[in-house]
Amino acid sequence: MKRCLLAVLAALSTGGLCAQSLVAVPDFIRVQREEIVQQRGLIMATYQEDAKACWQKFAVNACLSDARKKRRASLEPLRQQDLLLNVQERQWRTEQRNLRLEGKQPENRSTP
Structure with missing residues (x-):
């Protein structure tokens, strides 16, 4: 549980640093990036919980493989x-x- 919480906090703090460094970026891009970071943090927390649950099963490797597939599909x-x-940010810049x-x-190039 502590690892899940730490993973979520790390993802959110990384998003905050990213948002601070992109001050000149339009608000709609910044807001969408923050949402993506939050969703990514939730997915990683879920993966950590799934991986932890796998260690309680007999077929650990198969369970971990399934958890990784689920994580990749979600990400x-x-x-x-x-x-x-x-792409939108490059166009804006x-x-x-x-x-x-x-x-x-x-404006007037004809005059020397």
């Missing part, structure tokens, strides 16, 4: 969401860079 949609957020560059361009 895959979160990974896909994270990849989509990365590109737009912001282009706006900054347009602001630096002289």
Whole structure:
């Protein structure tokens, strides 16, 4: 139980650090990333509980293998969401860079 709690706290604290370092990122991306981190923490806590329960069974390796498969299947949609957020963030950063560059361009180039 302590390991599960520590895993969840570690995942949440990592998300907080990530959110602090991405201050310039739009709120909708930041909020979605925080949700993904929380969901990932819950999945990992569930996996830890499943793995702990496996050690009480006779077929430990098969049970652990099933728990890992379940964890990977649960994490895959979160990974896909994270990849989509990365694409959105790159697009947003590109737009912001282009706006900054347009602001630096002289408007009237014909006059020396």
